[in-house]
Amino acid sequence: MITVSEADALASEAHAGQVDKIGAPYIEHVRALAAGLAPFGDDLVMAGLLHDIIEDTDWTAERLRGEGIPERVVSIVEAVTNEKGIPYEEKIRRIMTNSDATLVKIADNAHNSHPDRAAQLSEEKRARLAAKYRAARDVLWAAADDRDIEAIVRIVNPSLLAELREHQAGEAQDG
Secondary structure, three states, rough: OHHHHHHHHHHHHHOOOOOOOOOOOOOHHHHHHHHHHHHHHHHHHHHHHHHHHHHHHOOOHHHHHHHOOOOOHHHHHHHHHOOOOOOOOHHHHHHOOOOHHHHHHHHHHHHHHHHHHHHOOHHHHHHHHHHHHHHHHHHHOOOHHHHHHHHHHHHOOOHHHHHHHHHHHHHHHHO
């Protein structure tokens, strides 16, 4: 069975030379969201490290299995991988049927929404992505335990804590 440090090395090698939307080395993104998944155990940390490997590299689920990545981790990675022709909103609804994938996507969303990252985007792109990520949070947060969301957000993007409190207040009124 592969360790978290081996999964990190695999992700680092697979994403070598890639940069994210703001031009930072891509591995920083996967490590940041993996850190937010630490309270949930090694499988979720590995899923965070590898969450974009099928989507953004030449790696496949079969190759991950061949490298000793646990089946639970591969299943999570497959669940959060974009599929051509599937709208983002539909992808989010599909993810929320898998509690582990939901947590990974919450961490991904939180990191992508981080103010330090958003500040480096154009105003138009920042506004478009903010609306997209907020709509996704509405769906994802409804599918997860508030304590789990808070554990992730506190690590990955504490600026979302106020939004989480509003979400919790809304749930309390609805419930």
